[in-house]
Amino acid sequence: MPDxxxxxxxxxxxxxxxxxxxxxxxxxxxxxxGTMRLIAADEAERLYAIMGAGREISGGSAANSVAGVAALGxxxxxxxxxxxxxxxxxxxxxxxxxxxxxxxxxxxxxxxTGRCLIVVTPDGDRTMSTYLGACQELSAADIDDAAVAAxxxxxxxxxxxxxPLPRAAMRRAIEIxxxxxxxxxxxxxxxxxxxxxxxxxRSLLDGHxxxxxxxxxxxxxxxxxxxxxxxxxxxxAHATITVVTRSDKGAVVIAGGERITVPxxxxxxxxxTTGAGDxxxxxxxxxxxxxxxxxxxxxxxxxxAAEIISHYGARSEVDLKALVAARLG
Amino acid sequence: MPDxxxxxxxxxxxxxxxxxxxxxxxxxxxxxxGTMRLIAADEAERLYAIMGAGREISGGSAANSVAGVAALGxxxxxxxxxxxxxxxxxxxxxxxxxxxxxxxxxxxxxxxTGRCLIVVTPDGDRTMSTYLGACQELSAADIDDAAVAAxxxxxxxxxxxxxPLPRAAMRRAIEIxxxxxxxxxxxxxxxxxxxxxxxxxRSLLDGHxxxxxxxxxxxxxxxxxxxxxxxxxxxxAHATITVVTRSDKGAVVIAGGERITVPxxxxxxxxxTTGAGDxxxxxxxxxxxxxxxxxxxxxxxxxxAAEIISHYGARSEVDLKALVAARLG
Numbered sequence: 001m002p003d004x005x006x007x008x009x010x011x012x013x014x015x016x017x018x019x020x021x022x023x024x025x026x027x028x029x030x031x032x033x034g035t036m037r038l039i040a041a042d043e044a045e046r047l048y049a050i051m052g053a054g055r056e057i058s059g060g061s062a063a064n065s066v067a068g069v070a071a072l073g074x075x076x077x078x079x080x081x082x083x084x085x086x087x088x089x090x091x092x093x094x095x096x097x098x099x100x101x102x103x104x105x106x107x108x109x110x111x112x113t114g115r116c117l118i119v120v121t122p123d124g125d126r127t128m129s130t131y132l133g134a135c136q137e138l139s140a141a142d143i144d145d146a147a148v149a150a151x152x153x154x155x156x157x158x159x160x161x162x163x164p165l166p167r168a169a170m171r172r173a174i175e176i177x178x179x180x181x182x183x184x185x186x187x188x189x190x191x192x193x194x195x196x197x198x199x200x201x202r203s204l205l206d207g208h209x210x211x212x213x214x215x216x217x218x219x220x221x222x223x224x225x226x227x228x229x230x231x232x233x234x235x236x237a238h239a240t241i242t243v244v245t246r247s248d249k250g251a252v253v254i255a256g257g258e259r260i261t262v263p264x265x266x267x268x269x270x271x272x273t274t275g276a277g278d279x280x281x282x283x284x285x286x287x288x289x290x291x292x293x294x295x296x297x298x299x300x301x302x303x304x305a306a307e308i309i310s311h312y313g314a315r316s317e318v319d320l321k322a323l324v325a326a327r328l329g
Numbered sequence: 330m331p332d333x334x335x336x337x338x339x340x341x342x343x344x345x346x347x348x349x350x351x352x353x354x355x356x357x358x359x360x361x362x363g364t365m366r367l368i369a370a371d372e373a374e375r376l377y378a379i380m381g382a383g384r385e386i387s388g389g390s391a392a393n394s395v396a397g398v399a400a401l402g403x404x405x406x407x408x409x410x411x412x413x414x415x416x417x418x419x420x421x422x423x424x425x426x427x428x429x430x431x432x433x434x435x436x437x438x439x440x441x442t443g444r445c446l447i448v449v450t451p452d453g454d455r456t457m458s459t460y461l462g463a464c465q466e467l468s469a470a471d472i473d474d475a476a477v478a479a480x481x482x483x484x485x486x487x488x489x490x491x492x493p494l495p496r497a498a499m500r501r502a503i504e505i506x507x508x509x510x511x512x513x514x515x516x517x518x519x520x521x522x523x524x525x526x527x528x529x530x531r532s533l534l535d536g537h538x539x540x541x542x543x544x545x546x547x548x549x550x551x552x553x554x555x556x557x558x559x560x561x562x563x564x565x566a567h568a569t570i571t572v573v574t575r576s577d578k579g580a581v582v583i584a585g586g587e588r589i590t591v592p593x594x595x596x597x598x599x600x601x602t603t604g605a606g607d608x609x610x611x612x613x614x615x616x617x618x619x620x621x622x623x624x625x626x627x628x629x630x631x632x633x634a635a636e637i638i639s640h641y642g643a644r645s646e647v648d649l650k651a652l653v654a655a656r657l658g
Contacts, residue, residue, distance in 0.1 A: 163492055
């Protein structure tokens with residue numbers, strides 16, 4: 001029997017389809033430049049057909065995080081839904097190749113595999129059109145209760161709180177984790193998620209989630225303030241450990257009365273910030289699963305994030321485990 | 330050119346598949362009796378296969394409402410998404426046959442048509458398993474701005490606020506209606522919808538919605554109270570006209586400082602309460618579109634609801650227009 005999974009993530013199983021094009025292309029097809037928007041199946045097919053040749057790599061926020069856990073030497077698993085189609089095969093192959101256990105069978109009936117169609121313009125901007133497809137079909141039946149109970153950390157992606165069926169599945173997974181010794185971690189994902197589900201996200205802090213991730217904008221939106229200190233004071237009133245990521249200013253870990261400042265790791269040149277938050281969370285959770293102190297968890301997150309932004313794409317290109325060992329011991 | 334649409338609804342395009350079976354069938358397949366739950370495509374296929382022969386009729390809450398508008402002599406339209414499959418044809422045929430304009434083309438790519446699998450047990454209980462499918466693919470691109478602007482009333486279903494893409498489409502439709510002279514009506518749909526989107530639903534009352542429908546449980550949930558009077562006092566503080574349906578106690582229309590009590594219409598025998606709220610809303614909105622006073626709108630809603638619950642199914646079986654004329658003049 002293989003070792004049990006230590007960090008089990010539930011998230012969107014998306015394939016990133018990345019092409020380069022100019023701003024006129026976006027304007028011609030009425031795609032708002034520099035934004036992320038959700039699209040329907042037919043628009044996804046139409047856009048995919050006209051985008052031209054692209055690179056297809058498995059993506060998704062929590063999936064990127066657990067790929068980071070694997071690169072750091074952990075034993076992660078991923079739960080998300082793909083269809084029995086070409087993009088579904090791409091996703092399953094890539095995430096397994098990254099060292100992540102992925103056992104949810106592809107769907108035969110239902111919508112195609114979700115994809116994030118990314119147009120990179122010459123100014124470096126990324127314009128994303130996301131079709132959720134099979135991701136929206138994740139239900140409680142897809143969650144292996146025993147795997148949740150056996151994991152050290154269950155990690156949930158706020159993006160997946162948006163569609164109703166996966167939302168119910170994640171509520172159920174939280175219940176299973178609470179009844180076991182499994183820590184529950186949650187990322188706010190995006191300001192639009194916080195705006196749509198502020199009540200739910202706040203109530204998760206009342207005894208349902210042990211670790212919360214968010215960037216400055218997300219935690220400010222959670223408490224409808226522009227004052228980061230005010231938001232952090234609200235967060236400190238909860239038993240939940242909150243990790244506030246602050247881009248080149250590092251991160252702050254709020255654990256009850258304690259605030260731990262995590263310095264930003266040095267980066268020679270920022271090439272592509274995609275996946276920075278995902279890898280920070282992955283590194284942090286790997287540290288937690290290893291029983292490291294919170295300050296070390298923050299450092300591991302920072303090291304993984306710094307590596308990711310030094311090149312294109314959300315998958316590490318060096319031996320992350322060795323890098324952390326060299327920097328942190 | 331045909332007459333313009335007076336009541337334009339945006340909602341779930343669902344086909345109801347109704348079978349009878351015993352409680353043991355539900356227990357054998359771990360389906361919680363008497364509830365409504367969302368299921369994924371593969372579970373929908375599995376359940377459909379084992380349910381046995383059933384009746385298939387077009388359903389969906391707002392779709393039922395506009396079928397009522399048509400039966401009352403109005404000129405309604407419906408916006409919702411189906412797939413190019415057999416159930417999609419059933420939905421489109423039925424709703425057009427009911428006299429509702431329905432022009433959204435069926436989807437070729439993407440998930441199958443949504444369906445509500447209903448098992449009626451010998452005790453009269455209805456156990457519903459809903460697969461949203463193509464309903465979740467409704468996007469802003471499917472909404473005809475000119476039709477929204479030309480309508481007298483835009484009617485939105487709270488159920489459709491749950492999936493993210495239709496939620497964004499409805500926000501956009503509200504903007505178009507506000508910029509025109511189109512009244513916006515919204516139904517809270519279900520307590521679970523209110524619980525998931527309480528913040529959003531409350532903020533809709535701040536200048537976005539002209540008419541709100543809800544039953545006692547839904548409006549109490551909106552303000553997290555068990556006291557109906559307290560909830561109605563909160564509602565009265567908004568410019569939105571609220572219609573609180575109270576089953577056999579009739580309804581209350583709250584319009585600013587004014588409260589209009591609508592008596593329940595007499596019903597010889599209640600056979601099946603399915604669609605009562607839907608038909609009440611349809612009747613009320615038909616009255617609004619005809620420029621009737623609020624008290625009359627309530628009566629028309631009550632008459633349509635009373636007819637529906639006197640027989641099986643959510644489509645009226647008598648000449649509703651004549652019935653209203655006879656009762657109300």
